[in-house]
Amino acid sequence: MELNNNGSSTYKPNEHLANERTYLAWVRTGIGIMAFGFVVVNFSLFVKQIGLAFGTNIKTPSHGYSAIIGILLVAFGVLAIMLSYWQYRKTEEQLKNNTYRPSTVLTSI
Numbered sequence: 001m002e003l004n005n006n007g008s009s010t011y012k013p014n015e016h017l018a019n020e021r022t023y024l025a026w027v028r029t030g031i032g033i034m035a036f037g038f039v040v041v042n043f044s045l046f047v048k049q050i051g052l053a054f055g056t057n058i059k060t061p062s063h064g065y066s067a068i069i070g071i072l073l074v075a076f077g078v079l080a081i082m083l084s085y086w087q088y089r090k091t092e093e094q095l096k097n098n099t100y101r102p103s104t105v106l107t108s109i
Helices: 013-053 065-096
Strands: none
């Protein structure tokens, strides 16, 4: 933390906290995407279990698109968390060095 000419800090706690809140929001979003991926993977199993519970034989497609889509969603969630950590660290360094420039990279993706 540096002091400028008039003795006030150039690195304010509220800037750090805002950066941290943004990071945690992205982590929450990534976890939500990953959870939805798990739901998609297990959807066909759920449909089969419901059919057994009601005593009917429900046939689900055997090509397995739900597994592929679910795995892609989980991977996308992990990628979102990794990119948000990178952005958090980059913004933290810029705030410390008083060279902050806003970036729209993550929101553009």
